[in-house]
Each structure stands twice: as C-alpha cells, then as structure tokens.
Amino acid sequence: MVDFSTQAIHAGYEARCNGDAVSVPIYASAAFELEDALRGQALAAGIQEGFEYSRVANPTVDALERRLAALEGGIGAVALSSGMAAVSYALMCAGEGGGRIIASKNLYGASVDALGDFLPQFGIHADFVHNINDLDEVEALIGPDTRAIFAETVANPSTEITDLEPLAKLAHQHGIALIVDNTVPTPYLLRPIEFGADIVVHSTTKGITGHGNAIGGVIVDAGRFDWTNGRFPQFTRTEQVIADIEGNRRSFAGAFGNAAFIKRIRIKYLRTFGAVQSPFNAYLSLIGLETLPQRVSQQVASATAIAEHLAHTPHVIKVNYSGLGNTPQYALKAKYFPHGVGQILSFLVDGDVNNVRRIIDGVQLFSYVPNIGDARSLIVDPVNITHREVPEDYRLSAGVTGNLIRLSIGLESVDDLIADLDQAIAGAY
Known part of the structure; x- marks a missing residue:
C-alpha cells in the first residue's frame, strides 16, 4: 500500500x-x-x-x-x-x-x-x-x-x-x-x-x-x-x-x-x-493536503505538551484532551489514534466570565478566531461563539460552560505558546 x-x-x-x-x-x-x-x-x-x-x-x-x-x-x-x-x-x-x-x-x-x-x-x-x-x-x-x-x-x-x-x-x-x-x-x-x-x-x-x-x-x-x-x-x-x-x-x-x-x-x-x-x-x-502529515504531527506534539502543562497551571481546574494518559478514554486513544487525537483541546478555569475575557484579551500569539486546524494557534470561548445556538442542556452535556476556553494549536514554537498562555492566565487574576 x-x-x-x-x-x-x-x-x-x-x-x-x-x-x-x-x-x-x-x-x-x-x-x-x-x-x-x-x-x-x-x-x-x-x-x-x-x-x-x-x-x-x-x-x-x-x-x-x-x-x-x-x-x-x-x-x-x-x-x-x-x-x-x-x-x-x-x-x-x-x-x-x-x-x-x-x-x-x-x-x-x-x-x-x-x-x-x-x-x-x-x-x-x-x-x-x-x-x-x-x-x-x-x-x-x-x-x-x-x-x-x-x-x-x-x-x-x-x-x-x-x-x-x-x-x-x-x-x-x-x-x-x-x-x-x-x-x-x-x-x-x-x-x-x-x-x-x-x-x-x-x-x-x-x-x-x-x-x-x-x-x-x-x-x-x-x-x-x-x-x-x-x-x-x-x-x-x-x-x-x-x-x-x-x-x-x-x-x-x-x-x-x-x-x-x-x-x-x-x-x-x-x-x-x-x-x-x-x-x-x-x-x-x-x-494544504501536501503537508498534512507534517503539520498535524507537529500540532499533535505541541497540543499534547500544552495540555500536560495546563494540567499543572494555577487557575486551570480541568483540561479536556483525550490524548493525555490519565483520561478515561485512553484505551480508545491507543486503539484509534496511535499518532494522537488532534490539535484542539479545551480547559476550564476558576473565577468567572470576566477572567475568561481577560485571558482571551491577554494572549498575544493566539488569535481570537472561530476556526480550528490553522497553521496559527487560535483561542475561543465556545459558549459565546461556536455553541451559542445550542440549547443549554446540550451545551452542558458537551461540557461547554462560561468558564471553558478552547485552543487550536498551530505551528508556532510550543515554548512560545506556553509562555503566552502563562502570562495571559496570570494576568487575568
């Protein structure tokens, strides 16, 4: 083949x-x-x-x-x-x-x-x-x-x-x-x-x-x-x-x-x-297809590193990324996704919607864009953007609350992306 x-x-x-x-x-x-x-x-x-x-x-x-x-x-x-x-x-x-x-x-x-x-x-x-x-x-x-x-x-x-x-x-x-x-x-x-x-x-x-x-x-x-x-x-x-x-x-x-x-x-x-x-x-x-394997490989590696980092970041209370080894679905990840689950992840923060807004407004490398899979790294608050038309019980079933932030990881340096998130989260509190 x-x-x-x-x-x-x-x-x-x-x-x-x-x-x-x-x-x-x-x-x-x-x-x-x-x-x-x-x-x-x-x-x-x-x-x-x-x-x-x-x-x-x-x-x-x-x-x-x-x-x-x-x-x-x-x-x-x-x-x-x-x-x-x-x-x-x-x-x-x-x-x-x-x-x-x-x-x-x-x-x-x-x-x-x-x-x-x-x-x-x-x-x-x-x-x-x-x-x-x-x-x-x-x-x-x-x-x-x-x-x-x-x-x-x-x-x-x-x-x-x-x-x-x-x-x-x-x-x-x-x-x-x-x-x-x-x-x-x-x-x-x-x-x-x-x-x-x-x-x-x-x-x-x-x-x-x-x-x-x-x-x-x-x-x-x-x-x-x-x-x-x-x-x-x-x-x-x-x-x-x-x-x-x-x-x-x-x-x-x-x-x-x-x-x-x-x-x-x-x-x-x-x-x-x-x-x-x-x-x-x-x-x-x-x-775009011509570089798909190379792009996605790097994005998965960066998304995994960022998810692992956020899991130990102050004010982050939960990270949603099935590629992490401590998730209930890790057996499914091993079966279906030996090369990773993708470039998106989401995380919950403490505080209220004002903290979420300050994080979104505080990042410098992440673009506030309702898209995923871009070569650029993107950030969005799903409750107001991608899931705003969804009934509340469906949003909650999907884990979408006012304190949820979604990331799509691009091709920038993972160290730069982590530093950007760290400063934005720290500045929001």
Whole structure:
C-alpha cells in the first residue's frame, strides 16, 4: 500500500492529462466542451465520465475529491462549499422523506442546530443521546424510521472519542448507516472507514486545508452499505434525472450500485442545491493536503505538551484532551489514534466570565478566531461563539460552560505558546 504522505501529494491526479502541470491547475471555467452529440448525451446521462458544467463537476475539484477519497479509503467523494454543506447534505440524503437520525448531544454547535431545529422543517428528525458510546442508549432509540447514526470521531471541544467499531456493528445489525464527522483528526490520524463507518464528512476548512484561507467540505462514501435494504426508498425509486440515453428511468441503486449514495449527493444535492466548491478553494485545499502529515504531527506534539502543562497551571481546574494518559478514554486513544487525537483541546478555569475575557484579551500569539486546524494557534470561548445556538442542556452535556476556553494549536514554537498562555492566565487574576 502506498504511504499516506505519498498519496497526500500524488493521489487522484495525473500531470500528463493536464498539460504536464506538476501542480493541479485551477480550471476557472463554468462549462466544458461536450465535443459531439453522442458524448454530450452520455455525459448528461451519467454513463460516461467527464465534465460538462462546474456546478456538477470541475477538473480541479475532481482532483481534490479523488485525493480525499484515496486518503479516507472510500470509493468516491463530493467536495462542497463548506463543512456544514457536507454535514447537511449527508444527513438529508440519508434521512430524505421522513427519516430519523440518532446523534450525540456532544456535537459542533451548527450540527446540533441543523439536527434539532432546522432539518425537522424538512421532515428529518433527530434523536439525541447523552453518550454515543453507550450502545444500550443508542439501540433503545432505533425505530422503523431510523436511517443513520451520526457522530464526531473526536468531539469539539471536549475531544471525546467515539468508539466506532461497536457503534458500526450495532448500526449494521439494524440496517442503518453510520455517518461520522472526521474533521478534527483528519484522515492522517484516523480513517473511520477502516472501523466500519459508511459515510465520512469533513470541514476541509480546518486541518485539511490547514491555513485558514479557504472554506470547504467533503463527503466520502465507503461504498459498502446496502441502500436497498428497505429503509431507504429514495435509492430504489426510479427517477428521470438519471434516465439512460433512451429515456428509460432508473434508480440510483440500479444505475450506480454501491456508489448510489455519493452519486445521489452529486446529482440531486450538489446539482440542485448548488453548494459548489470553487476551483480556487479546491486548489488551496490540495496545496494544504501536501503537508498534512507534517503539520498535524507537529500540532499533535505541541497540543499534547500544552495540555500536560495546563494540567499543572494555577487557575486551570480541568483540561479536556483525550490524548493525555490519565483520561478515561485512553484505551480508545491507543486503539484509534496511535499518532494522537488532534490539535484542539479545551480547559476550564476558576473565577468567572470576566477572567475568561481577560485571558482571551491577554494572549498575544493566539488569535481570537472561530476556526480550528490553522497553521496559527487560535483561542475561543465556545459558549459565546461556536455553541451559542445550542440549547443549554446540550451545551452542558458537551461540557461547554462560561468558564471553558478552547485552543487550536498551530505551528508556532510550543515554548512560545506556553509562555503566552502563562502570562495571559496570570494576568487575568
């Protein structure tokens, strides 16, 4: 098997097919020459691969999709304009027509809002669990309308780890899919498909692009789930949009087999709702991917050192970082994350919100930014920024209180970052 670092640079792209350009070109074209009538018909029917219109597919974006599918071990991917577009499309595609999604309360704020408040307006409802690793709690919520389980592989900001393997086994016993958000660890630290996940989503804005300069998202399909098992009528009914050249209506399962999900994402969701990844942003993500292993390795090492330091820092009363050896989830860390759980961590401080504000205002190297995975180190107060739309009981379940501070560790000197935190915390009291 080709090493991850090699795939991060070479997978999904052939220079000789792109004017011998070593770096993936930016194809700034809205549409593409169909060449002749028969080829145009075949492209439109999805029988022949190629490019016709950039709302559906673009060569630069295609290279990113192929590379991410290779890095995650999937059969295909669709890149989108944001991480929330990826989350929303994946959940809607699974739950379409009145399905229910089981999800952890310990999710990114916008995901909780989508599942708890917005998607129900489209007939898709969520059943939230307190602990996604409590299989009895999860199984008790599985009903005839349940379509999928949704979880984050590493929760943000608690860094709690999802025990994927037994969760996938439970889901598959009941004929439902496991959809996971793998944004925090990136495929370098974890490939969820290897542990049974069916669909993987990312905000590529974060660690994948890695420089805070391009919004994006991606959905990757493992290609193993049986979408014809009776729970998902959207994959077995025939539709005109994928009719063959003679005009015969086809179903997504019949036309595309094990690629039915990712094809439906592209042909129905991307084509209709239009959350299109721009070629320029795809190019920036491809450049970011080339250094993903090196960046993440350093960020994990620095995050671990900072977490260990904060655990013995005055006024810090708790550190949330599953990579530490004294956490209840350390066995899961050893199983799923031998190279570390990622670059984010959070910590609770004593005092009140005024102390939190003084810490945030007192740092000099950390930027006050609602993002993670940047080359720069970032700081934020989740209760006011990333989780402000989340109901209080859900926030508390995720450990988000007014005294919680989240860090995303970048590529600066770890000694400088520790010194910056020390002076800011000391100055806040």
